[in-house]
Amino acid sequence: MSSSTTTPTTGQDGLWSVEEHLDDILATVRPLEPIELQLLDAQGCVLVEDVTVPVPLPPFDNSSMDGYAVRVADVEGASEEFPAVLRVVGDVAAGSGERVTVGAGQAARIMTGAPLPPGAEAVVPVEWTDGGLGEGPVTGMRAHSAAPEGASGEVQVHRPAEARAHVRARGSDVRAGDRALSAGTVLGPPQIALLAAIGRGTVKVRPRPRVVVMSTGSELVQPGEALAEGQIHDSNSFALTAAARDAGAIAYRVGAVGDDAETLRSTIEDQLIRADLVVTTGGVSVGAYDVVKEALTGVGDPDEESGIGAGGGMEFRKLAMQPGKPQGFGTIGPDHTPLLALPGNPVSSYVSFEVFVRPAIRMLMGLPEVKRTSARAELVCDKALGSPAGRRQFLRGSHDPGAGRVEPVGGPGSHLIAALAHANALIVIPEDTTSVEPGADVEVVLLG
Amino acid sequence: MSSSTTTPTTGQDGLWSVEEHLDDILATVRPLEPIELQLLDAQGCVLVEDVTVPVPLPPFDNSSMDGYAVRVADVEGASEEFPAVLRVVGDVAAGSGERVTVGAGQAARIMTGAPLPPGAEAVVPVEWTDGGLGEGPVTGMRAHSAAPEGASGEVQVHRPAEARAHVRARGSDVRAGDRALSAGTVLGPPQIALLAAIGRGTVKVRPRPRVVVMSTGSELVQPGEALAEGQIHDSNSFALTAAARDAGAIAYRVGAVGDDAETLRSTIEDQLIRADLVVTTGGVSVGAYDVVKEALTGVGDPDEESGIGAGGGMEFRKLAMQPGKPQGFGTIGPDHTPLLALPGNPVSSYVSFEVFVRPAIRMLMGLPEVKRTSARAELVCDKALGSPAGRRQFLRGSHDPGAGRVEPVGGPGSHLIAALAHANALIVIPEDTTSVEPGADVEVVLLG
Numbered sequence: 001m002s003s004s005t006t007t008p009t010t011g012q013d014g015l016w017s018v019e020e021h022l023d024d025i026l027a028t029v030r031p032l033e034p035i036e037l038q039l040l041d042a043q044g045c046v047l048v049e050d051v052t053v054p055v056p057l058p059p060f061d062n063s064s065m066d067g068y069a070v071r072v073a074d075v076e077g078a079s080e081e082f083p084a085v086l087r088v089v090g091d092v093a094a095g096s097g098e099r100v101t102v103g104a105g106q107a108a109r110i111m112t113g114a115p116l117p118p119g120a121e122a123v124v125p126v127e128w129t130d131g132g133l134g135e136g137p138v139t140g141m142r143a144h145s146a147a148p149e150g151a152s153g154e155v156q157v158h159r160p161a162e163a164r165a166h167v168r169a170r171g172s173d174v175r176a177g178d179r180a181l182s183a184g185t186v187l188g189p190p191q192i193a194l195l196a197a198i199g200r201g202t203v204k205v206r207p208r209p210r211v212v213v214m215s216t217g218s219e220l221v222q223p224g225e226a227l228a229e230g231q232i233h234d235s236n237s238f239a240l241t242a243a244a245r246d247a248g249a250i251a252y253r254v255g256a257v258g259d260d261a262e263t264l265r266s267t268i269e270d271q272l273i274r275a276d277l278v279v280t281t282g283g284v285s286v287g288a289y290d291v292v293k294e295a296l297t298g299v300g301d302p303d304e305e306s307g308i309g310a311g312g313g314m315e316f317r318k319l320a321m322q323p324g325k326p327q328g329f330g331t332i333g334p335d336h337t338p339l340l341a342l343p344g345n346p347v348s349s350y351v352s353f354e355v356f357v358r359p360a361i362r363m364l365m366g367l368p369e370v371k372r373t374s375a376r377a378e379l380v381c382d383k384a385l386g387s388p389a390g391r392r393q394f395l396r397g398s399h400d401p402g403a404g405r406v407e408p409v410g411g412p413g414s415h416l417i418a419a420l421a422h423a424n425a426l427i428v429i430p431e432d433t434t435s436v437e438p439g440a441d442v443e444v445v446l447l448g
Numbered sequence: 449m450s451s452s453t454t455t456p457t458t459g460q461d462g463l464w465s466v467e468e469h470l471d472d473i474l475a476t477v478r479p480l481e482p483i484e485l486q487l488l489d490a491q492g493c494v495l496v497e498d499v500t501v502p503v504p505l506p507p508f509d510n511s512s513m514d515g516y517a518v519r520v521a522d523v524e525g526a527s528e529e530f531p532a533v534l535r536v537v538g539d540v541a542a543g544s545g546e547r548v549t550v551g552a553g554q555a556a557r558i559m560t561g562a563p564l565p566p567g568a569e570a571v572v573p574v575e576w577t578d579g580g581l582g583e584g585p586v587t588g589m590r591a592h593s594a595a596p597e598g599a600s601g602e603v604q605v606h607r608p609a610e611a612r613a614h615v616r617a618r619g620s621d622v623r624a625g626d627r628a629l630s631a632g633t634v635l636g637p638p639q640i641a642l643l644a645a646i647g648r649g650t651v652k653v654r655p656r657p658r659v660v661v662m663s664t665g666s667e668l669v670q671p672g673e674a675l676a677e678g679q680i681h682d683s684n685s686f687a688l689t690a691a692a693r694d695a696g697a698i699a700y701r702v703g704a705v706g707d708d709a710e711t712l713r714s715t716i717e718d719q720l721i722r723a724d725l726v727v728t729t730g731g732v733s734v735g736a737y738d739v740v741k742e743a744l745t746g747v748g749d750p751d752e753e754s755g756i757g758a759g760g761g762m763e764f765r766k767l768a769m770q771p772g773k774p775q776g777f778g779t780i781g782p783d784h785t786p787l788l789a790l791p792g793n794p795v796s797s798y799v800s801f802e803v804f805v806r807p808a809i810r811m812l813m814g815l816p817e818v819k820r821t822s823a824r825a826e827l828v829c830d831k832a833l834g835s836p837a838g839r840r841q842f843l844r845g846s847h848d849p850g851a852g853r854v855e856p857v858g859g860p861g862s863h864l865i866a867a868l869a870h871a872n873a874l875i876v877i878p879e880d881t882t883s884v885e886p887g888a889d890v891e892v893v894l895l896g
Binding site for chain 2: 058294421
């Protein structure tokens with residue numbers, strides 16, 4: 001692929017279909033190479049190794065209650081009226097390292113999670129005893145620091161216990177050699193919990209992709225600064241940086257670059273060092289000042305050996321899509337970094353992000369599902385919605401999942417950014433549909 | 449409220465209900481004070497001001513196409529056979545600042561987004577012209593840098609245009625004085641797009657809460673380090689730090705603190721400087737080494753004037769809940785920082801986080817909905833599930849939203865962390881239910 005404006009092999013009217021373009025992007029963008037990350041740095045990432053349990057979990061038989069570790073025969077038939085009276089030979093606190101052995105007629109005071117001491121066969125909860133106080137059932141133990149005598153003396157046990165009662169067996173959660181997690185698992189809090197529990201401090205995952213976002217256009221002014229005549233505020237670089245983060249990326253907003261090809265080329269080249277993906281907006285249409293097209297013409301030329309020109313090349317296409325007809329895509333620079341060049345209208349760029357960039361980011365992450373969730377909904381509107389023949393139209397909609405309904409928000413204009421801010425879905429009108437009646441069943445892409 | 453183990457006013461068996469405990473937490477935790485943040489730092493935060501549009505959007509009439517700005521009368525009746533021939537008086541590029549006026553018989557070459565020049569009434573797309581080349585319809589313009597002559601000479605227009613055709617009117621998106629966004633809006637990418645577009649560089653929002661997470665227990669060892677006898681790896685501080693981030697917080701993992709009350713007190717005190725909320729795990733039950741209970745007894749004592757003891761006080765409760773029966777909650781330190789003390793079993797702490805801490809974090813953020821989404825699902829299992837009378841049980845489940853079914857994963861044991869890592873929902877069995885048959889309709893809390 002070298003820099004060119006091409007025509008599709010299968011499309012009509014010289015236009016590429018949304019699927020053709022997305023397929024080409026996904027065929028070029030490959031999942032990032034895995035790296036070993038600290039557990040909490042791997043949150044949200046995809047595991048690339050099967051993780052096996054090295055030691056059983058729990059690693060030893062332990063108590064599930066605060067109570068007394070006893071022998072079964074010693075508490076047989078015990079009741080509040082006729083308690084079993086046992087000699088307390090010490091405390092077994094979790095992690096204390098002290099060793100106590102429970103002999104006949106003896107009990108060890110034991111805390112939740114502490115190892116079942118040698119000789120003991122079961123645990124009786126402290127609520128089934130007098131807690132060593134000789135005054136009927138208690139609701140808990142006094143703190144060891146305040147009442148060290150609780151680790152000695154006698155305890156009256158009011159109920160019998162079966163063997164292994166209130167004992168969590170070694171390996172009852174997972175056994176050594178079990179598969180803890182499989183490659184391909186996305187690491188959320190519970191998966192991180194399991195990895196920590198089996199002792200994994202680091203884990204091999206695909207990292208979050210670094211996405212560089214820049215908008216182009218000499219008319220763009222930073223929000224917060226005053227507008228001169230003919231100027232507007234840059235919103236695309238903010239919106240797409242936020243959207244890239246939302247998709248899971250580490251996103252860098254470069255901001256707006258003016259319509260000068262040399263400046264744009266050198267800005268992109270500077271950014272390549274920190275980019276797994278570059279996203280631009282604007283400058284991809286048929287005008288005389290379409291700077292992205294101009295700047296990236298020549299990329300992929302065999303004579304270019306370094307700089308951004310050394311990439312695989314850029315292709316600028318017209319898609320059977322509204323908004324979002326002009327799109328550019330290719331790879332640039334010595335590492336063949338993927339670049340997606342989106343149109344500049346705010347709604348066009350946002351919809352293009354959803355349809356093409358978000359899947360590319362999720363592909364880089366190695367996620368199993370790269371697309372947004374779609375649903376069917378009943379269209380709520382006053383009159384039929386028109387849609388251009390041969391174009392897949394994406395309208396902004398307000399979707400009520402409970403009612404299974406969607407209502408268009410604002411009109412189809414690609415500059416209507418206010419409506420976008422009040423939408424939670426895109427309504428998809430297929431290429432072969434030119435009118436959709438109120439009450440029709442439509443596809444919606446859920447944005448949140 | 450001073451440090452104490454209290455009994456509920458309305459509960460049974462001396463136990464507090466899940467709702468009572470959550471209500472008390474939410475009544476104490478207030479939304480954080482708003483601050484002014486840069487737009488991209490406000491992503492995911494709640495807006496606390498109504499934002500009004502200061503200038504119309506678009507700020508000026510502009511072209512929606514790359515083409516020629518013309519007078520309607522000059523292109524009336526134009527066709528490919530009988531084109532209107534106009535003199536090109538210059539280029540109007542977006543943001544160029546150059547001024548061109550279109551007189552009778554004249555056209556200005558105009559780019560998408562550029563201001564409609566004085567005198568012009570409509571835009572004809574470049575595809576409806578010969579592009580100044582005199583050789584039939586073109587598909588686009590040549591770049592100005594390569595072909596500057598395109599801004600002069602003559603152009604043949606092949607179609608007529610109505611007044612305002614391909615012109616986006618000033619204020620057609622939003623008008624000055626319109627409400628752009630209302631207080632209470634959560635700022636996602638489209639809302640950030642709109643704020644940037646209307647020129648807002650900063651915005652007033654409630655910040656993300658800073659949540660300090662620490663686990664307690666002398667048996668805890670950092671993952672990646674070897675276990676001595678009786679030790680286990682700390683997983684709670686990892687799981688809850690990840691879960692706090694997932695809920696929207698900035699989370700700091702302190703890690704595991706041993707069962708020494710003085711050490712724990714001073715660790716918590718050190719952390720208060722960066723905490724909007726403190727979460728601990730372990731040490732809240734009825735054992736003799738329950739360090740959290742011990743360390744925080746005395747908080748809220750009127751004699752304590754500084755340090756963590758100066759807070760509103762801690763309350764340790766038993767809840768009608770499984771897992772998660774022992775819970776502590778209160779405020780500590782001079783700023784009355786909220787502290788939630790969760791039980792130490794991994795599944796208990798995770799479920800407690802979901803039920804109590806996540807809503808607290810979202811309350812701190814000022815989010816309108818603090819709870820997870822619940823759904824109803826058909827229970828898929830081989831035999832009836834038992835549940836203790838008078839306890840709300842939370843079982844781990846694998847939920848298939850498409851089929852409307854949920855299947856329990858693993859058993860009810862509160863140490864079964866492997867099962868948790870394969871669940872995507874909690875199955876809720878109400879207090880008054882002791883058995884649930886296969887096929888029953890159950891409540892599920894969706895975890896993803």
